[in-house]
Each structure stands twice: as C-alpha cells, then as structure tokens.
Amino acid sequence: GGGGASQDGSTKVRIALASFSVGHGLSLIARDGGFFERRGLSVEIINAQGAQNAVAAVASGDVQAFVGTPANAFAAASQARFVMPLRAYAGPSVTLTLRVDVAARLGLPANASPEQRLKALDGLTIASISPAISPTLMLRHTSEQAGARINFTYLDQTTYAAALQAKSIDGFIGSSPYAEIAESQGSGLSWLSGPAGDFPGYGSSYMQIGLGITTGYADANPDVTSRMVRSYLDAAEYVRDHPDEAKAVLRKSFPELDGRVWDQVWTSQKAAFTAPVPTAEDLAFTYREYTESGSAKGGDIDLDRMLAPQLVDAARSL
Amino acid sequence: MATPETTIGSTRRTEGLIRLAGVSKAFGDRLVMAGLDLTIGEGEFVCVVGPSGGGKSTLLNMISGLDEATTGVVSFRGRAVSGLNNEVGYITQRDLLLPWRTAANNIRLPLELRGWSRTAMAERVREILAMTGLDHAADSYPYELSGGMRKRVSIGRVLAYSPSVLLMDEPFASLDAQLRLQMHEELLRMWQDSRVTSVVFVTHDLVEAITLADRVVVIAGQPGRVDLELPIEIDRPRRVVDVQSHPRYADYFQRLWSALGHDQPTGGAQ
Amino acid sequence: MATPETTIGSTRRTEGLIRLAGVSKAFGDRLVMAGLDLTIGEGEFVCVVGPSGGGKSTLLNMISGLDEATTGVVSFRGRAVSGLNNEVGYITQRDLLLPWRTAANNIRLPLELRGWSRTAMAERVREILAMTGLDHAADSYPYELSGGMRKRVSIGRVLAYSPSVLLMDEPFASLDAQLRLQMHEELLRMWQDSRVTSVVFVTHDLVEAITLADRVVVIAGQPGRVDLELPIEIDRPRRVVDVQSHPRYADYFQRLWSALGHDQPTGGAQ
Amino acid sequence: MTSTSEMPAEAAEARLSSPQESRRRAGGDGRGALATALIRLAILAGILVVWQVVGDLTTFGRWVSDPLSVAARVGDWARSGLLWEGTRVTLSTTLLGFALGTVVGGLAGVLLGVTRRLGALLEPFILALYSIPKIALAPLFLLWFGIGQLPKIMLAAMLVGFLIFFNVYQGTKTIDGQLIAIVRLMGAGRVAVIRKVALPYLSAWLFAGLKMGLPYALIGAVVGEFMASTAGLGYMVKNASSMFDTDGVFAGLIVLMTISTVLFLLLTAAEKRVLHWAGRGI
C-alpha cells in the first residue's frame, strides 16, 4: 500500500533514517525547508537507530522509505527488495579523528600527505561502530595499502568522546558531527578527512547515501515515489543556490551544537548535499567494494534496477 | 453398599463408614504405622488417643485423603479413598487460617465455596462467632488473635458448613475449661441432631475422650497400630459434667491409662 | 535494689523479680488489659490461668519485652523492661521453629548463639532430645514432625540453655498424659535444682496449675486484670502424681474454678 | 500513643529490631512520615550539591552535566511543551506495557505454578526466551508491530512480564501445601484455590514483581523509543546522546527517574494497604 492521505489532501509518507547525523541532513532540509510539502507530501522522519531497524521498518509497511548507504541496500536485498534511486550525498562523510596527545606523539608535519598519515596509524587502536560497515572497510583497506596495521575496536558512536577521554582508544572513525565535536572539546584532532578526499581511491564515487524504497512500493506508487525523489532534488538545489538559508534550516535539527562546531560541520559537509546523481559505474564500484569486503552475501542483486535512473528522470520531469 | 456390617463395641453404628484394613505408612524408610485395622461406623463418635508422634494425625490425613497409605486400603463409604475426600470436614491440629482474612471471613470461606447467598452467609457466620465466643473479634485478622481464638476460628470454619463427617485433631487443647465444656456440649448437640453423623476425634485428654466417645481407640506402638478399642457404654444424651461421676468412668479411665503404657494411676481416675 | 519486698502468698519468694504496676494494654482502641498489678518473686513458680483471649500471652510478651505496656510499668530486677529482655527464656504458644533446621539443630540454636563448643553442644542436644523423647527424630525437619513433637522441640530449645527465668505459654497442652507427667517432673527438678529460678507458666489446665505452682494467678475480665492470687501451700518437693490426693487440692480447684466464672463443679475437683 | 500492631507500616519497620526500639525511633505516625520525608529531602539535596560540584569543578564534569544546567534544560522543555509531550508518550507506553506485562506474566505465573507439571516442562523454554537480549530482536519488533507505540508497549510488556512471571511462579512454590489441601477439602476447586488462596498469598510476591517490573516498563518504553521513534523521552535522550548533549541526556534521565519514583511511591502505598498481614506468621 501507499501512504495514506492526510487531512489537507497531501500524501502521508514516513522515511526512516539509519541515524540522526548531519550526513542525513538533506532529508532534514527537505522536511524543514518545506520541500516535501511543496510536492504534496506530508513526511514524517523517523530516527531508526541503525540500518537494520530502518530496513525492518520499511519491510513492516509502516514506513515507505529509508535513507542509508548502498551497502545497506545490498545487505537488505536478502530480506526485502530495494531500489536506491538517488544520491543525496556523495563521498566518504567520515573523518578519522585522533586523540590530541597521540597525534602530537606521532610528530608528523602539518603538511604530511594522506599516505604518511595512514602509515603512522600502525599499531594504534581505532574505534568504529562495526567491522562490517563501509568506513571500517575503507580505513582498513587504505591503511593496509600504506603499510599500517590498525587495531580496530567497536563502540557505540555515543561513547567515542568518553573513550577518547579515558584514553581507551587512540582515535575513531566517525561521521559528522562527532569528529567536529571531539575537536571542539579539545580531545580530538581531525587526522584524515573523508569529505576532503584524504582516503586514496575513495573519491566522490563511494558511499553515497541514498533513498531506499522497495521495488514493490516503487512499482505500485510511481507518482509518490517520483515526488519523494523530486523533493530531494529540490532540497539539493536549494543548498546549492541558497547555502546560507539551507544552513539555517538544517541548524534547527541540531540546536544544542556549539556555533563554531556547527560552522565547521557545515563547511565540511555541505558539498555532499549537492553531489550529482550517481552513475552506473559509481554503483558498480561500490558494489565491488562491498562484495570484496567478505561480509557480503551478494546474490540476486540487480544493479540496474537498484539505481533506477528512470525514477530520477521521472522525478526531474515533474 | 459392599462394606460388611461390623458391630464391635458400637451402640449406634449401622455400617462401616470408614474402614482401614492392613494399613501401614512409611515416610521414606521410617515406618510409622503398620498393620492398622479400624472400622468407624455411620453415626459413630470415635475418640483416638495415643502417644505424641504415634500416628494419630497421620490417620486423619489418610481418611481425608491428604496423605496416602503406603500399603493397605483406606475406604470411605465402601470406596477406596483416592484424592481428597470432600465429604469429611477436617479440623487440623495446626490452625490453617488464611492470614489475609478476618476471623469472620475465615469462617465465611467454606460457605463462599459452597455458593451460599450473602445473607445466609452473614447469618451463619454470626451464629458461629457467637457459638465460639468470638463476636467481638469478628473483624480481627489472625495475627491479632490469641492462640485459643485462632483455634476457635479454625473450628468454627469447619462447623459452619456442617460436614456430615468430622475429623478433629486435638481441637480443644488450647481452650480454657469453660469454653471447652461449652464446645463439648455444642458438638454433642450437633451430633445428636444428626447434623454431624460421624466424628473421629483425636485428643490427649482421657476425660474428654470418655466424655464424648462411643468408642475410644488407642493407637500405640512403634510402628503404631490399634492397641485397644474401648466401647464407652454410658447412656446418651450425656450431660458432659456428669460423665465423671458415672460408675463406669473410673474403670474406663484406668483401662485407657494402662493401655497407654502408664504404670501409675493418676488423679483423674480416682 | 529499690523494689519493695512483698510477701503475699509466697513461700520462697525473696524479692520482686518481675513487677507489673498499673499495666494496661490496648491494641488500637481495643483495651485488652487494664490496671493489672502483679509481682513475681525471685525463685517463685507462678501459674497463670484465665479465659482464652484474656491477655495471658500478652502478659508474657510484656515481661519478655516482645510487647510494650500501653500505660503502667513492667519492671524486671527493679529496672523497667525496655527492649527485649534477654534474661528470660520464653516458650511461646506457637512453636516458632526454624523450618530449615532439623530438630537437633533447632535445639542447638541457642547454644550456637552462646558460643558453646561443638562437643558441649552435641552433648547438651543429646540430653535434651532424650529428655523430650525425641532421640529418634533428631534429624527430622519440622515439617516431618508431629504437632506434639514440634512443641517438644520448641520446649527443649529453651530448656537447653537453662535461662534463669522461664516464661512458658501452654507448653504441655499438646502432649500426651505420660509425656506431660515426665515434663512436669523434669521442670520441677530443674527448678528445685535452682537451674531455673523463677517460672511464669500459662495453662488452661487447673490440675497442672495446682500441681506445679507456688501461686496461681487468675487473669480475667474484659479488660483483663488479676482476679485472684491463690498461694498453693503444698509441700515441696512434690510428687506430681500425688498432688491430686492432697487434702487441700479440692479446695484450691474449687476456688480457681469459680474465680474463672464457672458455675458448676466438675470431676477434677471431686 | 497507639501500638505498633495497628500500624502495619511501622510494625514492618520494626521487624528485625525489638518492637520497643523501633517504636521509639519511629516516634509516632505523622511525625515519623514527616521525618522520613525530611531526611529523604536532605539526602536528595546532598546528592545534588555533590553532583553540582563534580559537574562544575572536575574534568569528569562534562560527562555528567550538573543539576543547574539540567534544571535549565528541563525548564526549556517545559516551556516549549516538549516535556509534556515526551512524558505523555513515554508514560502511556510505560503504563500500557506495565499493565499488559503484569496481566500476562501474572496469569502465566499462577497457571504454570498451579499446573506445576506444565510449569516444570515449560520453565526452561520461558527462561530461554527471557534470556535473549531484547534489543537484538529490535528488527523483528519493528517488522511485526511497525514503528508506532505498539512495539514499545510490547517491549515494555515483555520485560515486565518475565519479571512478574518469575516472581509469581517462584511464589507458588512457597505456598503452604497443607493450607491449600485444607481449603480444597472444604470444597474448593482449582479455580477457587487460585482465587481464594493462591492470589492473595501471592500478593507479597506480586508486589516484589511489580516493584521490579515497574522500572523495567519504563526502561522498555525508553529503549523502544531508542530503536525507532519520533517522540517520547527515550527519543529525546537518544537524540541528545547522539549530539553529545549531556545536559539533554541527564535532563531526560532525571525526568525518567522522577516518573518512576512517583509511580513507585504509589505502588508502595498500595502495598502497605494490601500486605498488612504479611510477615506475621501464617
């Protein structure tokens, strides 16, 4: 089924976010900037706390779409059919943050290359959320190529800062705004920035965040689907054309964040919101990474169907 | 009914209401009763005496179905007792009151279980409270009652629903002499009115046993068995306070006293 | 000591060991005792009789400190009782055994609390088990004991540590006649050996009261108070079985009987 | 001065000390309650002062916020209406889950306790289910119950239900078998035994279960809101936590604690009325 109709005649849609972070900012801008409304959608954003929950919520039929990475969709393909119609964000959103004293001890010059920085990580204990997620794979991959072995440890994101202070870890790889907050608290230092392209080989073609919809829903509700996609495109244009206003809109979702931290966050992340729609090659690259990670079950994934360029085309034509 | 009639020492008994044949009882490997035979007739009032730990309560437990004979048969109205025997009312040695119910509501319990009407229950509870001298304690919880009062509630609770067969395990041991006489008279009255047809009454008080019983059964020995069955041939209706002046009283007392293994006579038998 | 000497009806009393002066006791707004005065001397054996619910157990509770007088003073050795009175041994009406301990270990409990040596404890427990006729039940748990056996454990447990003052609440009510005589003799022996100096003994059995006591106190009335104090002037040492043939026995019995409000004489007093 | 015997609550306090000692300490009904309230307030004040000092003056402070900041945040929430909305959502989830868990767990406990053979058979299976970390089942909860209030209610009910079940079930094992037998002898069928004996007797165990279960109802509701939600105190705490907003986290926790304390005091008051007979010996 589709979303019901709300009182004012607009279609009700629920979208689940895998986490509530700046990386998912475009959904929040689309909501708070009124871009969904403008397309006749009444959208409720759900913080699902984890891609598994987000996918399960979609499978339950209570939620019409989720926002996550292609890896989520690949993995979830064994449990529900998904299409990933658009890129809402591109490039690695994550940043490797090191403890200030550890960074000082490594003694690299400020202008050291990413390869040197990666090599210096040898023997350090770095926290990540889980061994199977893309940032971990990327960091492991690139650091091994640079000749460093990292001891990974897996923590909940909310404990990163505490773990830094307790000196239980030497650093963490995390999404915005965790890195910026650690930096602002003086406990962490940004060491390798994903958005700045510090991870060799992982450019803008990697780790898009996209909108995930089941094929069943997309086929049954082409119109609603197009309008959803269109709203995201609208929001992306808004960020491109009115960055300051967009910044203010997104700020509403992070009211407790310190102003200076917020400026940093916005600076590092905003470009991602306006990234172009992925190509088939981009998706293939991501898929290859995913299957090579060893965690993947692969199987019956139809990459063309998953990219669904026709959905984006249909949205553009609205 | 298939039970053969027995006549041993009974004036009113018409048939074997309760029969124990070759009953033995072991708890684990401790044999506490062996080869016990006993028949209690319809309408008979039997008192059971015997040393502490001799198996008197166990006997009542077996008749009521609370406990099961290890060997032998316990039958009731000609049928082997199996499971709880709902036809008997059992006043246990320990007063098993429900601590969350007042005295009046403890007495009310069996009436509730029988689906009596509210007014009938209230009426009956009032009667019983008066009979047991507990009018002023109707609304007290068990923890607010004295030992004797608790015992009276536990007696009244069973008398309230007038079961046709009564098993009573030292019911009056903790009552004062006056109350005791009163209860004796009440009990005999109920029995003579045939509201209660048969009674099996355990006591340590030989005077009480002789006063009340048609027949006194002595259970003694290790393991316990029936040592003596003594018919009490004192006319009914008896006036409780007169029994001790009856010419045969001293003889009865003496015979029970020695059956219990006591060597010297004592005052009660003078 | 400030307590004035009293001489009322005592042969051995030297001073007021326990004194209750103007004691009343209310539970909530129910007054169960009022204006009660009673003195019990060092070395005295006092029996307390009275109707069920009359306040006898409450009296012992107040002497032991388990309960507190609402008004008036309860003093022990000249000092007001406040908190538990460790100098008395109290055999309560309800047998408060520890269900997780065997008979032997229940008896052992007070000895453990007193830090006796293992061997001394084992020796004493054996003695007490023999005295109470429980040798064969030493390793039984309370739930495996008969009512009278439980009671005996609870008596033995207190006798085991020979407290100098004994409070006993209907201790022998559920024992058979033989055991009862045995326990009477044992108790009197302990008392005459001065292992137990004073005893306050609650009973419903007037024969027992006259047999044991220096003085019998009748507590009666609503609210309860001391109605009669009857010194028993029968020579010591008494042979328990002889007391009922003593010339004064019938008179004592009769006076107690009527003090308790009974209208007719009964066999025990013939 | 009235006696302790008419004051179950005070009497209960006296249980392990001598009756007289405790009566003296308790000081009388009204005064005792007032004194207790005052001492509790003093303890609370002490905790708050220490917290404020730690929060202000130590490096550890930033991890635990401090009472003034927390109070300010709660004030903000109250003004913006977030507080009431969050409380409404979480409280209703908690109470519904608590009620559901209590009924199902309690009934199961009594029934399996009564048909003990069945209980013995099923006990290991129930325990196995009980020992699953419920968060691992979050996707299944979402799948079955969607993302509304239902999955949170079910989670709360599950947490509560197991606790109530085990308490009540264990309680049935301590019922005096002779008491039951004697009531059956008086004519009680199985249902009557449950109604007239088991349930009243088990109230002491049930209250233990309720007291233990109540906070878990709240925890269930909150953890459920952690999983996927758009409202509720759990949602607020989680959001604050993902923003490293310690003031917000602790403000949420304080509100949660307040709710559970209020519910708990209600429960305790009910217990005092119902259980006055307990601990007096059967």
Next chain:
Amino acid sequence: MTSTSEMPAEAAEARLSSPQESRRRAGGDGRGALATALIRLAILAGILVVWQVVGDLTTFGRWVSDPLSVAARVGDWARSGLLWEGTRVTLSTTLLGFALGTVVGGLAGVLLGVTRRLGALLEPFILALYSIPKIALAPLFLLWFGIGQLPKIMLAAMLVGFLIFFNVYQGTKTIDGQLIAIVRLMGAGRVAVIRKVALPYLSAWLFAGLKMGLPYALIGAVVGEFMASTAGLGYMVKNASSMFDTDGVFAGLIVLMTISTVLFLLLTAAEKRVLHWAGRGI
C-alpha cells in the same frame, strides 16, 4: 514406592493438586524425570519444525533464518574456534557479573531489610537508579571502566544486583516478626539474626532473584558487548546484525539461550537441594 514427603521436588509439584493425584502423575522418581526430559525434547522438536517451515516457506522467513542454516552457522563457528572463544569471553563476563551482582545486591537487600528505617529512606533512590536505562550511561561506563571486560562485568552486575536486591529486600518484609523476636530473645544479636534466620529464610527469595538475575547477567554481558567490544557472543550477534546476516544473529541467540538454559538447570538443581523445607508452613 516411596512417599512424596521424602521427595521435595515431587512434593512441590503436588502443591496445588491433591497429594495422591500428583503422585500418580509423577509416576516415580526416575521415570518422572525421564518423561519430563522426553516431553521437553518433543516440545523443542516441535518448535524447531515450525521454525524451519516458517523460515523456508514464508516471506517472513528471511527475518528469522531457519534451524538448519543456524545449525550450519554454529557448526562453522565451532570449526573455526569462534564459538569457543566467544562463549569463553561472554560466559566469563556473565559469571563474574552474576557473582558480583548477587553478592552486592544480596548484601544490600539484607542490610537495608534489617535496618529497615535506612531501607525505607533509601528505597526510592535505589529505585530511581534502577529505573535508568543503563545503555544511556554507556559513556560513563566506558569512562570509568575502559573498553575491556570490566565495563561489561559491571553492566551485568548492575542488572543482576538490582533484581537480587529487590527480591531479597521484599523478602525481609515477609519474615515472621515473632520468629525473629524469639531468636533475639535467645541471645542473638543483629548479625546472628541475619546469619541464622534472615539468610536461610530469604533463600526462597534469593533463588527467585537468582533465577531472574541469571538471564540478565547474560543480557548485561551481551549488551555490554553490543556497546563496545571486539570479542564475545554479543559482538558476534551485533556484527551479524549490522550485516543483515540473520543466520549469524540467530546462531548467536541460540548459543546464548543454550548457555542460559544450562546455567538455569544448575540453579534449579541447587534450589531443590536447598529449599526442600519451603512451602511446608512455618
């Protein structure tokens, strides 16, 4: 045939039915145990078959895996050694947390039960702490106890400790006050009352607490591993879950349930030995 009175376990089963009925059903010691085991196996087999069918034949199946795939995964883990390593880590955390929580919670319950006034004062505070969703405190755990085994042990101990505390504390309220008084009169000081009366009496309540606490020890260990770790069954489940690997999730859960069932059966055996006197009336 021996009597029920010598078979506490069977006698307990008979509690609410007539002694004779249950004796007949129980059928005798050895045969009864065998029958119970067989019926349990049958129930287990039934569950597995239903699960396999649901897993194979329904669309819902992919969310719950199926027994054969789970068995295969457990087999893989066993061969690779992952299973033993994970079990070792989680089990040791569980047992240490369980022991710590039992000791601390039990002692606190007894002590606050005994000094009841203190108990009454502190009860609301303890409850307030208890009602915090512990996951919200993850950063504090990490800060205090690092990222090793310690924070998981502490989390397990906290979960267990509160349950044990409330059970034991509630139990103290049901102790027969007269029994205590009489033992004090015999010369027992407060410590002796605790050792000789309170502790043995409370064993029924303690066992309820232990049974309820045991699975929470496991849950605490696992949730702790969810929060932060590189090893253990919780880590394996979490990891599988983040890869949408349902076989792995359910394999982990099955191993967890097996562990808790084994521990539970040990506990039940201990209970039967210790509590033979319970439910016979005091």
